[in-house]
Amino acid sequence: MTALDDVRVTVPAGQTVGLVGESGSGKSTLAKAILGIVPVAAGRVLLDGAEVPVRELTRRVRMVPQDPYSSLNPRRTIGQTLAEAVDPARARVGRHRDRIEAALAEVALPADAADRYPHEFSGGQRQRVAIARALICEPEVVIADEITSALDVSVQAEVLRLLDRLRHERSLTMLFISHNLAVVEQVSDEVVVLHHGQVVEAGPVDDVFAAPQADHTRALLAAVPGGGRSPEGTIVE
Template identity: 55%
Template sequence: MTAVLEATGLTVVHRTRSGPLHAVSDVDLTLHRHRTLALVGESGSGKSSIARALLHLPPPTAGTVTLDGTDLAALTPRALRTLRPRLQMVFQDPLSSLNPRRRVRDLVAEPLDAHPRPGTDREATVHRQLEAVGLPASFADRHPGQLSGGQAQRVALARALTAEPRVLIADEAVSALDVSAQATVLNLLRRLTEERGLAGLFISHDLGVVRAVSDEVAVLQLGRICERGPTEEVLAAPAHPYTRALLAAVPEPGRPLGDTGLLPTDPPSPLDPPSGCRFRTRCPLADDRCATETPPLLPVSPTRTVACHRPLLDRQP
């Protein structure tokens, strides 16, 4: 597999009035062509902070990010601006990311306006990208207010594709959509990643959704990756108690919503994370060692790594 984007030791610390907030701590990620990595965790786990750090908006507090072997931190501001089209992001609320006063044709063509490519047919490019996301060319004359949520998200995706990216980051890109629109956008993301050789990062709080779009999943808990591996393998038999709890929280017929019994308390504040394992204050398996030793991310199989002193190996959720 060809590595497109690599992050090593990624750390993000926000300075607040209450002190340093450790949003991301020593995270390693690798994105490959034709494949999508899902980054999953509760709200406040650091998922969006990782996305912004990968884009260098702003740069991470520590660690390195390389795109096709180029260290982003070593680039001048002008060189970084030139490289930015290769890194595209699709946001949670499409309507908030689309200028309501502009027509769809101008929105989709924004990357061409910002980074002109000589000899490019603007109108033909707009129509081609709209077709790629399943919208007719007639939509080019519409304004965002005339679009449904799913249509607006497809326009946002078409705009990202116009930049001819190497990496596509989708940050909660379907959480604001209804079920049918979610399915459409998820299928588009999967197909376009494979057909165009993109390296995808899909960010979500919902383990039930990532099965449809990702090849691998990395589970983020309070700024640290606690489990990573092939999506089907992780979802079939989660090895970390936190992954198991997230999977148990996915609604199922016959079970009351929220009745998981596995996450009885809110997550600790990243302003004051627990010592040792950051999940220990909510973990039913925690012991004295968990309070004093931070579990390293170690392989538990040829394809999976887990950061847990007592991984749930060969146990079903």
């Protein structure tokens, strides 16, 4: 069985590309293939036009995972987790204290969060830690994989506002994976629509949402209240 067939996704530097599709369309499989987590029969990952060896991918491309509860080691403090992200070979909190505190401040968490354990935080706070962990090593590309789907509706908007701020402040190059088209519209510059492991439509977000060309894209938009569009300048809650 072929999970992905001739899928090509280009993420321009400093921009966010939304990857959308129904469950089973191949979104997360593509993310894992990019990171070298799952083997591929053919294909390449290029950064700045050059092919990247798998051993370099974990340093240059970082993921914010879907589940904030299982993504953090319960036996490690937040500081230890962030120190390991900076330097796995010398993951000492004291050595990286300044970077850890700066990373926590960037996601609106206090410095003393470094000394606490994951179970002491809410789901939304843990996802902030996961974002800090992804950004602390200054990756060239960030992959955000359904990062609000495991959160309560009341905190989803907070995390999305944080991510939207960070992508503008840092000029992040990001692949944003979601099944929620309204959210993709808010945080992405371009959108790629997957269906059964194939790209059925791609282009600037405004163009695709205003005049979708593929039947599947039109069906996805029709399934969202308001046709998938949201008030300009807002983050969908």
